[in-house]
Amino acid sequence: MSEVIVVGAGPAGLLLAGDLAEAGIAVTVLERRDGRMSNLSRAFAVHARTLEQLDARGLADRLVSTGTPLRSLRLFEHVEIDLGTLPSRFPYLLVTPQYNVEQLLLERALRAGAEIIHNAEVVGLSQDATGVTVATGVTVATADDTYRAAYVVGADGLHSAVRRLIGQPFPGKSVLKSIMLADVKVAEPPEEVLTANGVGDAFAFIAPFGDGYYRVFAWDRDHVVPDDEPVALEEVRDVTRRALGTDFGMYEARWMSRFHSDERQAPGYRVGRVFLAGDAAHVHSPAGGQGMNTGLQDAANLAWKLASVLHGAPDALLDTYQAERHPVGRSVLRSSGALVRAAVIGSTVGRALRGFAAGRALSVPRIRTKITGQLSGIGYTYPAPDGAHELVGTRARDIPLAGGGRLYEALRERRFVLVGAADVPDRLVKVVAPATAGGPLMLIRPDGYVGWAGADATGLRQALLTLVGDVHHQAAQ
Ligand SMILES: Cc1cc2nc3c(=O)[nH]c(=O)nc-3n(C[C@H](O)[C@H](O)[C@H](O)COP(=O)(O)OP(=O)(O)OC[C@H]3O[C@@H](n4cnc5c(N)ncnc54)[C@H](O)[C@@H]3O)c2cc1C
Structure with missing residues (x-):
C-alpha cells in the first residue's frame, strides 16, 4: 500500500511525488x-x-539551458521592472514551456521510485481514521480499481475531482472571457523577449517558446464569445496589430483556442487526510505567470510535511500547510487580478494614469522590493511561532559552505540541513558549516525556509521533534 496517493501528474503532482519518493x-x-x-x-x-x-x-x-532568461520586464509601455538585482542565483524570469518543467519533474519522480499510473481517473474518495480510499474508472458504480493510502493529495487541476469529492467549494469569478491563445511562427520577430500592451479595446502579448513558435494572447473587449467558438488566425492578427502596432507577420498556427480566466480559491486546503495543491486549490489570471509557480511552491511545502508526519512528527505539522500556503494563494490572486485589470484599461486617460502610478510605485525602493519579491516568489515569508527567532519562516539564502558548495546543493539530499555545529542524527539532518563563521544555528527545511534558528540545544531538540519527526525512533532504524 502506498503511503501517499497524488491525484494528477501536472507540475504540482510531479514535484510532490518526486519529493516524497x-x-x-x-x-x-x-x-x-x-x-x-x-x-x-x-x-x-x-x-x-x-x-x-x-x-x-x-x-x-538543466531547465535554464532550455529557456531564455529575462532580466527586466516592460509593463504598460514605459514601466520597467528590473529583475537583475534580485538577491537570488537566478535574477531573472525564465521563459520556457511548461512541458520542459514537467519532463524534468517526471524523470526525477520516476528515478526516485514514484509509481505513476496512467489512464486512471479518480471518481470516488472516502476517508476514515486510518486512511483514504480512492476509486478510479468512469463512475464510482463502475470503478475498476481502488487504491488506499494514509494521505491523498488532489493535484488534479482547475476542475479537481478531489476538491469536489471532499466537499470544498471553489468560490470566485471569471475575470476575463474569450482570451484568444495562439502558438504561431512569426516572419518579423519582436525586439523584446516579452512584449505586451493594451490600446483601446485590444490587448495582446507575445513571447517566444524557444522551439521556433511564439505564444500570443489576444483579447478584444468588443468581441467576447463562448470559449468553444473557433479562433481564426486573422482575428489574432487584427487584435495584435491594434494592441502592439504590428502582427509580426504571424503564420502557421499549430494551436489556437479561446479560454476564460478565473479567480478562485478553495477555503480549505486540508480536509482530514486529503489535501489540495496547485490549480486544484487556487486559480488566477495568467498575468504575471504565477499559476504553475505557485502550485510548485505548494507542492514543495506539503511534501516534506507529509514525509515528516509519516516519520513520526505530530499531525499538527500538516495544518501549517494551510496556514502557510493559503495566504500566499490569496496574495497571488489579488496581484495577478490587479495586473490583468490594469492591463486591459480601455481609456487613454486611464492608461496614462496606470503608467504614471506604476512608475511612481516602482521608484520607491521598498515598494519595488515588495513587487519584485512577490512576482519572483522570493519575497514570501511564512508565519513564525510566538517568540521564534526573526529568521524563522523566512526564505533561506543560498550561502556558501565551508569546504565548498552551497546551501541549496546541500538541500539536494532531501533532508533538513543544519547550518552550524550540533550533534543530530545524520540520517535525518545534514550538518553543514557556513563559509563565514558567526550567525545563529539554523535548521533549514527541505523547501528552503528557515524552520528554526537559535543557540540553545533544547530549542533545537524541540524543533527536530516537531518538524522532522521521531528522531530517536528513526535514528535507531
Ligand atoms: C493560457 C495559460 C497560460 C499560463 N501561463 C502561465 C505561466 O506563464 N506561468 C505559470 O506559472 N502558470 C501559468 N499558467 C497556469 C499553469 O498552466 C497552471 O497553473 C498549472 O498547469 C497548474 O499545475 P497543476 O499541476 O496544479 O495542474 P494541471 O497542470 O492542470 O495538472 C492536473 C493534472 O491532473 C490530471 N487530472 C485531472 N483530473 C483528474 C482525475 N479526476 N483523476 C486523475 N487525474 C486527473 C490532469 O490530466 C492533469 O494532468 C497558465 C495557464 C493558462 C491557461
Whole structure:
C-alpha cells in the first residue's frame, strides 16, 4: 500500500511525488491522461523562487539551458521592472514551456521510485481514521480499481475531482472571457523577449517558446464569445496589430483556442487526510505567470510535511500547510487580478494614469522590493511561532559552505540541513558549516525556509521533534 496517493501528474503532482519518493515515502500518482506528453504548453514563465526550488533538487541548471532568461520586464509601455538585482542565483524570469518543467519533474519522480499510473481517473474518495480510499474508472458504480493510502493529495487541476469529492467549494469569478491563445511562427520577430500592451479595446502579448513558435494572447473587449467558438488566425492578427502596432507577420498556427480566466480559491486546503495543491486549490489570471509557480511552491511545502508526519512528527505539522500556503494563494490572486485589470484599461486617460502610478510605485525602493519579491516568489515569508527567532519562516539564502558548495546543493539530499555545529542524527539532518563563521544555528527545511534558528540545544531538540519527526525512533532504524 502506498503511503501517499497524488491525484494528477501536472507540475504540482510531479514535484510532490518526486519529493516524497526521494524522502523514502511510497507514493503512487494517479493520472487520467495516457502517458504521452503534450507540447501544447500553458505556462511559459518560471520565476526565481521556483528555480531555487528546482536548484535544491538538482534540476535548475538543466531547465535554464532550455529557456531564455529575462532580466527586466516592460509593463504598460514605459514601466520597467528590473529583475537583475534580485538577491537570488537566478535574477531573472525564465521563459520556457511548461512541458520542459514537467519532463524534468517526471524523470526525477520516476528515478526516485514514484509509481505513476496512467489512464486512471479518480471518481470516488472516502476517508476514515486510518486512511483514504480512492476509486478510479468512469463512475464510482463502475470503478475498476481502488487504491488506499494514509494521505491523498488532489493535484488534479482547475476542475479537481478531489476538491469536489471532499466537499470544498471553489468560490470566485471569471475575470476575463474569450482570451484568444495562439502558438504561431512569426516572419518579423519582436525586439523584446516579452512584449505586451493594451490600446483601446485590444490587448495582446507575445513571447517566444524557444522551439521556433511564439505564444500570443489576444483579447478584444468588443468581441467576447463562448470559449468553444473557433479562433481564426486573422482575428489574432487584427487584435495584435491594434494592441502592439504590428502582427509580426504571424503564420502557421499549430494551436489556437479561446479560454476564460478565473479567480478562485478553495477555503480549505486540508480536509482530514486529503489535501489540495496547485490549480486544484487556487486559480488566477495568467498575468504575471504565477499559476504553475505557485502550485510548485505548494507542492514543495506539503511534501516534506507529509514525509515528516509519516516519520513520526505530530499531525499538527500538516495544518501549517494551510496556514502557510493559503495566504500566499490569496496574495497571488489579488496581484495577478490587479495586473490583468490594469492591463486591459480601455481609456487613454486611464492608461496614462496606470503608467504614471506604476512608475511612481516602482521608484520607491521598498515598494519595488515588495513587487519584485512577490512576482519572483522570493519575497514570501511564512508565519513564525510566538517568540521564534526573526529568521524563522523566512526564505533561506543560498550561502556558501565551508569546504565548498552551497546551501541549496546541500538541500539536494532531501533532508533538513543544519547550518552550524550540533550533534543530530545524520540520517535525518545534514550538518553543514557556513563559509563565514558567526550567525545563529539554523535548521533549514527541505523547501528552503528557515524552520528554526537559535543557540540553545533544547530549542533545537524541540524543533527536530516537531518538524522532522521521531528522531530517536528513526535514528535507531
Ligand atoms: C493560457 C495559460 C497560460 C499560463 N501561463 C502561465 C505561466 O506563464 N506561468 C505559470 O506559472 N502558470 C501559468 N499558467 C497556469 C499553469 O498552466 C497552471 O497553473 C498549472 O498547469 C497548474 O499545475 P497543476 O499541476 O496544479 O495542474 P494541471 O497542470 O492542470 O495538472 C492536473 C493534472 O491532473 C490530471 N487530472 C485531472 N483530473 C483528474 C482525475 N479526476 N483523476 C486523475 N487525474 C486527473 C490532469 O490530466 C492533469 O494532468 C497558465 C495557464 C493558462 C491557461
